[in-house]
Amino acid sequence: MSSQTDVQVQRIRAIGLTVTNCDRSLKFYTQALAFELVSDITVEGQDYSDLEGVTGGKIRIVTLRLGDELIELMEYLNIQGKPIPSDSQSNDLWFQHLAIVVSDMARAYAHLRSFPIEPISVAPQTIPPENKTSGGVRAFKFKDPDGHDLELIWFPPDKGKDKWHQNSHRLFLGIDHSAIAISNTEQSLHFYCDLLGMQIDSRSLNWRATQSRLDNLPGAEVKITTLRPVQDGVGIELLDYIVPKKGRPMPSDWKSCDIAHMQIELVVNNLEQLVDKLRRNKVHFVSSRIIQFADSTSPYRQGCLVKDPDGHAILLIAES
Structure with a gap:
């Protein structure tokens, strides 16, 4: 078992999904699945673009709660993302x-x-x-x-x-x-x-x-x-x-603005140390650096987006 002094994930804060239209998704998640609206903000600027690895993104983020858990619907207002392949199956590696x-x-x-x-x-x-x-x-x-x-x-x-x-x-x-x-x-x-x-x-x-x-x-x-x-x-x-055997790999050109993008937000106890460790282990980084958020609307103080070995997006965050 790892001791508390180790660098490690504490918990999952939320799961983010890139959506085509926040209003449509908000209606679906609240009416069909009883999620409740927590906040609805629009962010832009270099920090968010660097965090998500996109250029000049303007992102509407609608946070919803179900019980104790949160999801974030992310709509890129000024970038048209690619749709999810209609023939996707559970064994495709982007699933x-x-x-x-x-x-x-x-x-x-x-x-x-x-x-x-x-x-x-x-x-x-x-x-x-x-x-x-x-x-x-x-x-x-x-x-x-x-x-x-x-x-x-x-x-x-x-x-x-x-x-x-x-x-x-x-x-x-x-x-x-x-x-x-x-x-x-x-x-x-x-x-x-x-x-x-x-x-x-x-x-x-x-x-x-x-x-x-x-x-x-x-x-x-x-x-x-x-x-x-x-x-x-x-x-x-x-x-x-x-x-059936492994499906298709995640295409290397998929970005955070593409609709298949989901990101698991992991709260970590020491972001700098963990980022050093991941760099030493040749993990794929989407964010070029640890992004600092001074802005009071941000739900976390620092963030850094990486990919797991199959390309799933993991947002590592330090809370204020």
Whole structure:
């Protein structure tokens, strides 16, 4: 176990999604999934452009809350980003989803179906009991109006965190994790655990007909490793597909303004030290430097955007 003096990720602050139109996405997330508006700001200037690796960006950032968790909808007002490929699948290495916990899957699914979603799963699926880690969990995957992947997840009494089982009158409870497709589990564990100091929470192998219907991928077989930061909260799930084999890599020219862009915001206890460590380990940096934010509207004091081994965006932040 790492000691508190180590440089490490403390928790996930939020998950950012680049969207085509904030108003449309805001309406969808608040009406279909019961998120609540926290703030709506527009930022521009060299700092934000340097942070996100774009030139002259003017970004509207709408922050939404569900339970204890935050997401940020990011619309580039002056740059037209590329859309998400319409033939994207769960084994493509740019795949990333948010898992939204519900208190009643049948009711949540019925509510969601009254909105214009694109389903991925045939219907909600129940993981079979032979799967020790996830047996009894119910899940349904679908896409938001931009094509971002989302999942509704319901935990039986013996699974999931205690907070998902506290008597809640709410239907949509919060975000449990963000799942990312990866090319190699060991390579990703080196990045997330050895370099960032996250811990392995569980491992499982999901397969058979249930997983195929959930992912809409014939014969799907996926090795799943769940990681949690030291202060717990939202986790990261690594999805290492065995069948079908690895999908397409993330194109190297994709930028933060492209709609497929999602960024996991990780609060770290010593940003300068961590950045030095990542540079020594040849991690890919999007930000040219650690960006300082003096501006009171910024939710953090310093930030630096890097990529994981498969190109998923990780925003490392130091809070004020």
